[in-house]
Amino acid sequence: MANLNDHMGRPIVAVTGIGVVTSLGVGKADNWAALTSGKSGIHPITRFPVDHLNTRISGMVDFLPSSSQGSSHLTYELAETAAREAVAEAGLESADFGGPLFLASPPVELDWADRFSLYNSDKQDAGAERLLRVARALKELDIFETTQFGSIADRLADRFGTRGLPITLSTACASGATAIQLGVEAIRRGECDKALSIGADGSATAEALIRFSLLSALSTHNDIPEKASKPFSKDRDGFVLAEGSGALVLESLEAALARGATILGIMRGCGEKADDFHRTRSKPDGSPAIAAVRAALADAGLGEDEIDYVNAHGTSTPENDKMEHLSLSTVFGERIGSMPISSNKSMIGHTLSAAGAVEAAFSLMTMRESVIPPTINYDNPDPAIVLDVVPNKKRNAEVGTVLSNSFGFGGQNTCLVMAREPV
Amino acid sequence: MSSPRDVVITGIGLVSSLGEGPDAHWQKLAQPGLQPVLEAARFAPYTIHPLPEIDWNLQIAKRGDQRQMETWQRLGTYSAGLALDDAGIKGNDELCATMDMVVAAGGGERDEAVDAAILAASESRNDRDVLLNEKLTTELRPTLFLAQLSNLLAGNISIVHKVTGSSRTFMGEEGAGVAAVETAAARIRSGQSTHVLVGGAFQTEHSDMLLGYELAGYLHRGAWKPVWQRQGAEGGGVVTGSGGAFLVLEQREHAESRGRKIYAELGHIVSGRARRRLGELDAEIASLLSQAASPDGELLAISGASGAHAATAAEKATFDAHPAIAARAFSTLTGHMKEAQFPFAVALAALAVDRKAAYPAFDATVEKPFVGVPRSVLATAIGYHQFEGMGLVKAA
Numbered sequence: 001m002a003n004l005n006d007h008m009g010r011p012i013v014a015v016t017g018i019g020v021v022t023s024l025g026v027g028k029a030d031n032w033a034a035l036t037s038g039k040s041g042i043h044p045i046t047r048f049p050v051d052h053l054n055t056r057i058s059g060m061v062d063f064l065p066s067s068s069q070g071s072s073h074l075t076y077e078l079a080e081t082a083a084r085e086a087v088a089e090a091g092l093e094s095a096d097f098g099g100p101l102f103l104a105s106p107p108v109e110l111d112w113a114d115r116f117s118l119y120n121s122d123k124q125d126a127g128a129e130r131l132l133r134v135a136r137a138l139k140e141l142d143i144f145e146t147t148q149f150g151s152i153a154d155r156l157a158d159r160f161g162t163r164g165l166p167i168t169l170s171t172a173c174a175s176g177a178t179a180i181q182l183g184v185e186a187i188r189r190g191e192c193d194k195a196l197s198i199g200a201d202g203s204a205t206a207e208a209l210i211r212f213s214l215l216s217a218l219s220t221h222n223d224i225p226e227k228a229s230k231p232f233s234k235d236r237d238g239f240v241l242a243e244g245s246g247a248l249v250l251e252s253l254e255a256a257l258a259r260g261a262t263i264l265g266i267m268r269g270c271g272e273k274a275d276d277f278h279r280t281r282s283k284p285d286g287s288p289a290i291a292a293v294r295a296a297l298a299d300a301g302l303g304e305d306e307i308d309y310v311n312a313h314g315t316s317t318p319e320n321d322k323m324e325h326l327s328l329s330t331v332f333g334e335r336i337g338s339m340p341i342s343s344n345k346s347m348i349g350h351t352l353s354a355a356g357a358v359e360a361a362f363s364l365m366t367m368r369e370s371v372i373p374p375t376i377n378y379d380n381p382d383p384a385i386v387l388d389v390v391p392n393k394k395r396n397a398e399v400g401t402v403l404s405n406s407f408g409f410g411g412q413n414t415c416l417v418m419a420r421e422p423v
Numbered sequence: 424m425s426s427p428r429d430v431v432i433t434g435i436g437l438v439s440s441l442g443e444g445p446d447a448h449w450q451k452l453a454q455p456g457l458q459p460v461l462e463a464a465r466f467a468p469y470t471i472h473p474l475p476e477i478d479w480n481l482q483i484a485k486r487g488d489q490r491q492m493e494t495w496q497r498l499g500t501y502s503a504g505l506a507l508d509d510a511g512i513k514g515n516d517e518l519c520a521t522m523d524m525v526v527a528a529g530g531g532e533r534d535e536a537v538d539a540a541i542l543a544a545s546e547s548r549n550d551r552d553v554l555l556n557e558k559l560t561t562e563l564r565p566t567l568f569l570a571q572l573s574n575l576l577a578g579n580i581s582i583v584h585k586v587t588g589s590s591r592t593f594m595g596e597e598g599a600g601v602a603a604v605e606t607a608a609a610r611i612r613s614g615q616s617t618h619v620l621v622g623g624a625f626q627t628e629h630s631d632m633l634l635g636y637e638l639a640g641y642l643h644r645g646a647w648k649p650v651w652q653r654q655g656a657e658g659g660g661v662v663t664g665s666g667g668a669f670l671v672l673e674q675r676e677h678a679e680s681r682g683r684k685i686y687a688e689l690g691h692i693v694s695g696r697a698r699r700r701l702g703e704l705d706a707e708i709a710s711l712l713s714q715a716a717s718p719d720g721e722l723l724a725i726s727g728a729s730g731a732h733a734a735t736a737a738e739k740a741t742f743d744a745h746p747a748i749a750a751r752a753f754s755t756l757t758g759h760m761k762e763a764q765f766p767f768a769v770a771l772a773a774l775a776v777d778r779k780a781a782y783p784a785f786d787a788t789v790e791k792p793f794v795g796v797p798r799s800v801l802a803t804a805i806g807y808h809q810f811e812g813m814g815l816v817k818a819a
Contacts, residue, residue, distance in 0.1 A: 052556040088554060107530045107573040107594065110634065116551050117544045127539040127629030132469075132573035135637045149529055149573075150595025157696055165694035166812055167602045168595045170528075170574045183605075189613045201620040206555055214565035274524070276591035277489060279569045288587065341747070343633050401743065410578025412590060 003423055004254040007301035008132055008267075010188040012422055013267040014256045017090030017249030019082035020361045023059040023242055027085055032365055034170070035373040036394040040226035040347045042240050055218040057225040059242025059349030060204045070111040073147035074202025076155055078245035078354070079103060083198050090249040091261060092194075094160065094329030099194035101162035102182040103153040104175030105175050106203035106353045114143050116328075117377040152200075153337060159406040162196055165418050172408030173313075174272075175199055176246060176356025177416050181270040183250040193245075193255035199243035199357025209241055215280065217317060229350075231322050231343035231379035232313035232389050239315040242349030246357030248364075253422055263365040266416040268401070269300025282323045282407070289327035289413050295401065296415035300399065307339070307417070309372060311363040311404040312389075315344025315350050325385040340397065342390040346376045356406040368419040392402060401408045427676035431774045431819055434510025434671030436502040436622070439757040439767075441473035442665055444505055449774050452756065455783040461757045468644040470636075471627050474756030477501060482508075483583050492579055493532040493570040499624030500579045502667030502763075506620065506703045509586055510671035511683055519585040523616040524577055525607045526760040527599035527623035531571035532811040533631050548623065576624065586620055592720045597727065598625070598694070598810025600765035604691035605659040607672050613673045617677040623762035624671030633819035636661055641731055641807055649786035650730045650752040651739060653675075653686070660730035661807055662698055664758020668767035687776040689769065690815035691715070697811060704734065706812055708741045715803050723793050724801040725772045726752040726788030727764040731807035735755045738805045747802075749793035755785045765812055772816035775800050 006012050020027065023041030034041070042059050047068060050056040061067060068075040087094050118134045125133065138144070145151040153166035171178040176199025183195035186289040212218050219238040220227040229240045256263060273295060275288035282289060297304065313324055329336045344362050351358050366372055371394050378391035404416045435445040440460035442451060451457055462473040479497055483489050489497060507513035512522065541558045548554045574592040579784050581587050588797030593599040593606075603621050610616040626632065636642050636659070644658035653660040680684055693714045697707035716722055724742065728735045728750075743752045753771055754760075758765055775781055781797050784790035799817040 021691075047741050048552045049550075049556065051553045052558075052560045105594075107571075109530060109533070110631070110638075112551075112555055115538075115542065116545050120507045123546075126543060128535060128634070131542075132630065132634055134640070138638060141639055147635050147638055148596060148808060150598050150806075150809055153595065154696065158698065165598055165605075165696050165812065167593055167606070168599070170572075170592045170594055171590065172572065172574050182591075185610075189609060189615075191609065206552065207559055210556070210557060210563065210570040212557045213560070214563060215568060216441055253567075272589045274581045274587040276585050276587050279566075279575060279578055279582065284424070346654055358539065409572065409575070410574045410590070411581045411587070412574065412578075 012253040013187050013264045014186045014196040014251050014253045014263045015248050015267060016251050016256050016261040016263065017086035018264055018361045018364055019085030020079050020358055021061060021081050022244035022351065022358060023061055024348060026081060028365065035347055036371050037391060038374050042225045042349055043362055044225055045123045053209065054213055054220050056222045057228055057240060058204055059240055061243040062100045070113060070146060071203040071313065072108055073203060075105050075200050076152045078202050079152065079156055079198045079200035081158060082245040082247035083196060086247040086249045087160060096161040097196055098163055099196060100164050100186055101153060101157055101166040101194045102179040102195060102197045103156060103166060103168045103178040103331055104357060105152055105168055105201035106201050107170060108147055108250060110150055111148050124238045129154060148419055160196060162415045169194060170353065171412040171414060172410050173352055173407045174356055174406035174408040174412040175353040175415040176358060177348045177406040177414040180248060180358060180360055180416060181414060184270055187216055187250060187252050188197045194249065194251040197250055198245065198247040199354040201351050201353040202243050204241050204243050211239060213228045219316065227377050229316045229346050231316045231346050232382055232385050232387060233378055233382065234380045234382040236316045236318060236321060238348035239319050244348060244351035244353045244354045244358050246354055247359040248360060265367055266422050268419045269296045270416055271295025271299050275413060281319060286323050286327040286330060288411065289323060290330050292415045293327060293331045293414035300417035302417060306401055307364050307403045309366065310339060310341040310399050311359050312341050312343045313405040313407045314345050316345060320386060320407060325387060327358060337386055338388055339373050340390050341387050342373055342375045344373060355363055356414065359404050363418050367399045367402060370396060371398065426610055427674060428614060429675040430611045430672050431675050431678050432670055432680045432686040432689055433673045433683045434506040435686065435770045435773060436506030436509060436669040437770055438502050439497060439666035440475060441757060442475050445774055452782050454780055454798060457756060466633060469633055470662055473628060488583050489568060491569060495531045495624060495626035496570055496576050496579050497575040498626055498667045500583050501581045502622060502624055503620060503669045504584055506669035513584060514583065518795045521588045522586045522590040523588045523610060523619045524580060524586050524590050524623045525619060526577040526604040527603040528573040528576050528592050529762055530573055530592060532629045534563065534567055535630060546756045595810065596761055597804040597806040599802055600762050601605050601694045601812025604765060604769060605694055607756055608692055610687055611672055611674050616798050618671060618673040620669060621672055622766040624667030625665060625716060625760040625763050627665045644729060649755040650728050650735060651786055651789040653730045654732055654736060659680040660732045660735060662730060662758050664760055666757055666760040666763055668763045668770050670770060685774040685819040688817045688819050690817055692812060692814040694812035703752035704737045705740065708805060711811060711813045712741060719746045722801055723775060723797040724748050724750045724803060725768045726750045727768040727804035728752045729754060729759045731797050734805045734807055747792045751782050751785050753785060753788060765804035768804055769814060769816060772800035772802040776816055776818050
């Protein structure tokens with residue numbers, strides 16, 4: 001008889017379904033094959049013209065029917081596709097999920113394509129006045145729904161038959177991890193015995209790219225796109241904007257075992273800590289990220305020496321990778337030099353609101369497959385960052401526990417600890 | 424029976440066209456026949472309830488911080504500061520560092536001038552995507568992005584007020600406000616949190632914020648009317664207002680141990696997602712009401728009704744079916760504040776419980792009088808388009 005409660009007497013939370021979409025493809029099989037062969041999904045931008053842009057590469061998902069239909073439609077399709085895979089793997093009814101939905105998705109705005117088409121539908125008056133006048137005469141809700149922050153989750157709730165008011169959230173680049181954390185917490189509080197947590201981001205528009213560019217956050221290594229994302233390298237120069245989605249079916253271990261579900265992994269712990277230093281930069285001593293890692297370990301009931309592998313946030317920005325190294329080396333001490341730590345973003349770029357969920361999916365697969373995906377493009381190590389980044393080639397290894405980091409603008413720091421086995 | 428893990432309200436931060444702070448709101452709202460503050464010209468044909476004059480320095484000491492935000496984030500950060508002050512938490516490093524935070528947020532303000540210039544140029548250009556790159560790369564202010572990001576209201580609250588236990592931002596109009604309060608309360612009840620800052624803000628004085636309603640024709644046009652009287656009038660029934668509402672929710676034991684004044688206890692929050700296209704809204708509202716309160720006794724209901732025709736009619740029908748419910752739709756006097764709507768309703772409910780008095784009717788032709796002391800008060804937010812929630816606020 002398995003122990004069904006954790007070290008704090010709370011229900012243990014199992015993962016029974018995983019789904020993922022990135023620029024490497026749809027589904028776990030294609031993604032895992034590409035990821036473990038060190039293949040990059042970063043490619044030249046073709047969705048919109050790149051005139052005047054300093055960054056002309058990305059990890060956009062260009063192969064879905066909604067890829068050219070605007071952020072809202074693509075984000076929905078990404079979320080739906082990943083969730084469909086996860087729910088099917090869990091063996092649950094695809095239209096009657098019966099638990100709550102937690103969706104990490106990008107903030108929405110009226111797409112420029114719609115702005116242009118509304119504005120140019122007549123010539124009376126100008127500016128906002130014209131947009132408002134044209135808007136109120138619209139007969140269809142399609143454009144309206146792309147501007148409502150709750151609409152994607154509402155559609156997903158219809159599609160999967162999730163229970164209650166769906167929660168849509170943003171903690172910037174930590175959003176995907178927060179969606180999982182909310183699901184874990186709801187199960188631990190006994191509010192439900194299963195939850196659907198999704199991170200999805202299809203918002204790589206020209207304006208999004210320009211906004212990040214203006215903050216000097218993006219790589220401008222355009223010439224060889226697949227080499228642009230190089231976490232922990234000396235010549236890293238920013239992240240690569242990307243799209244994707246990850247979905248997890250979370251269940252209390254008790255409920256999962258009772259229905260004979262396959263346990264794919266365990267969500268052992270979640271930790272977070274907000275940073276009050278600056279809107280885009282971390283406190284120089286790394287204390288909030290350190291506190292988030294420690295909170296996740298404490299929540300998981302694991303010591304520093306019980307983490308086998310770190311799935312890094314590893315964005316490839318000068319700032320993140322330096323600060324992530326500082327916080328990990330503070331927590332793990334000397335052991336840090338010999339712990340495998342790799343960044344999926346070296347291959348898929350930064351999937352923003354989806355990243356925490358996508359990387360949790362890959363962390364769970366790392367444990368199940370006993371293969372650690374590499375950090376590619378590690379040709380010029382940063383001498384100030386001494387880490388075993390699993391350079392360039394996958395590694396076969398028994399991995400029983402993973403720490404996955406997510407850090408975001410606005411002082412967001414969220415860490416997840418996952419395990420292969422319940423105890 | 425009270426329990427040490429009850430959720431109690433120990434801080435209220437409010438801003439609306441009526442003023443700022445719980446006392447100012449109570450004094451105004453307790454006046455029978457209070458007239459709303461309206462601005463009918465600036466966004467004609469839409470009327471809005473504008474922000475009052477605010478001295479941002481009172482809650483956002485550094486000019487540098489103020490410059491990093493647009494009005495929406497300033498308003499939220501300011502309202503949050505009022506709530507923290509009210510709860511005696513502001514400036515207490517230890518309490519702030521262990522305080523959790525759930526913010527209900529939409530997005531921040533775009534640069535209207537840049538957008539208007541791009542739209543104007545689009546009339547004579549076919550290469551609109553190139554035009555976009557050309558203008559946005561040269562004319563956008565780099566840090567404006569941070570003033571637009573949904574989670575940066577919470578980020579600014581962390582920076583300005585040092586609330587750093589945890590920081591989560593929920594999105595999704597009124598439903599985000601409901602879920603934020605619901606989640607914060609659940610955390611306290613389960614022992615995950617001892618004190619949580621929860622709330623939101625809405626800045627309506629920007630064309631995009633109106634557009635977010637008007638793409639579905641939700642805004643009321645023509646002469647202003649109270650919320651319950653907009654059916655059949657020109658437009659969709661919603662009159663918006665700028666405002667913010669933050670609450671400090673606290674475990675009873677935690678609040679008592681530091682000797683704080685308790686406004687009220689927060690009962691369970693109930694929420695739902697009626698499939699309105701299938702006609703489920705009426706039944707959903709009735710079901711939420713029966714879960715949240717005992718609707719057959721005398722009950723004061725602080726309603727977040729938006730004025731949107733279908734949702735408001737459904738809420739009114741439910742109240743009409745329970746003769747002992749006296750509803751007070753505060754949007755008549757403040758306008759609809761989207762994500763802040765439910766936290767605002769809870770705050771007004773807590774004030775009535777604390778002051779042991781009901782508000783007079785905000786619309787005496789429709790709302791019934793309430794005689795006596797309200798021991799428990801209902802707060803509602805039925806989304807103008809989707810999502811519903813209610814909660815009961817009780818004497819502490």
